[in-house]
Amino acid sequence: MRTWDVIIIGGGIIGLSLSIALRKRGARVLIVERGEPGREASYAAAGMLVECSLETPPALRPLATASAQMYPEFVHELQDESRVDVDLRDDGTILLCPPDHAQGRAGFSTENQLPSPLSAFEPALADPQQAAIFLKERSVDPRALAAAALKAAKHRGVDISSGRAVTEVLISDGRIAGVRTEKTSYAALAVVNCAGAWAGDFGPQRFPTRPVKGQMLSVAGGPRNTARHVIRSPEIYLVPRSDGRVLIGATVEEAGYDKRTDPAVIEQMHRAALRLMPALSGARMLEAWAGLRPGTPDNLPILGPTATPGYFVAAGHFRDGILLTPVTAHVMAQVVTESRPDYDILAFSPTRFQL
């Protein structure tokens, strides 16, 4: 029976990117994906690379900053290898805030002032007088990013098994031996659980990940460049793509593994977007969808070795998995290949849940 150095469970953006980082270190890698690679949370995401928001837990900020800095190089490499354009945009974010929050928000300084009046900077906004902050954040198209990572992984010789779920992680003599699917078994020296919201579904350790549903929609075909920047308001966000689409999101719901969209909720978000930017009424609704963010009890990812020798986890990236992809791939490849990690990931250890 063939043995891989590393089996990765789950072909989302985290598993795909880690597979590439491991191949670069010479490992023979197999991804075992239940469905089609890159079609779950990584397909549903908006792709904002939010380095620091009021929701970002302080413990996550160093990794978030490191990952944001790694993005241009990460994307350059993926695009080069895959020939897929992932639409990395560098136009920044306008954060619209309630008037009483405009001044002196913790962590925001003079460099967060808009470079020009809002009416000139984002002319299509309904209210050019509202309080706003500028953030030098990028955005990316996560669907294209996952497609690029899949192509690059194949190009680098990563093996991929799609269409069968891992049902069991195999242990022999107290250490990892491989994985079993409904159909067959695969042997490996190390296994990394990158199964996103499903990471807790199989043993030997049950990680406390849970699905956090997000519904979104996109519109297209309105006047070109209606929205120039990512716009985050207390109610919704708008994420423009270079092909003219504008994404509108997103709900945050505890709804189990339900990925259905609710037309009333989609309509509500669409209306909120039109209130924010009336010119979007010239755009037609393109698509509505829902995805499952991998949540954890403390909103921090789960990264590192488990109590079972050879068994690792990189899951639970909640609302920031697209942002955290480069640093996760980098540091987890170091951990799995027993190199000294460049970043301290102790705060994200699976053992914090005393499994």
Ligand SMILES: Cc1cc2nc3c(=O)[nH]c(=O)nc-3n(C[C@H](O)[C@H](O)[C@H](O)COP(=O)(O)OP(=O)(O)OC[C@H]3O[C@@H](n4cnc5c(N)ncnc54)[C@H](O)[C@@H]3O)c2cc1C
């Ligand atoms: C609506 C929405 C908006 C978002 N917006 C942003 C954003 O703007 N910026 C940002 O940084 N993040 C955002 N996120 C979060 C981001 O999408 C996730 O954190 C990230 O995609 C997680 O990647 P992943 O590879 O861990 O999970 P996934 O992409 O879900 O991949 C996990 C994979 O594991 C597979 N799998 C599961 N169980 C098994 C099994 N038993 N055997 C084999 N395979 C299995 C699944 O089929 C899936 O392909 C958003 C998420 C949603 C839902």
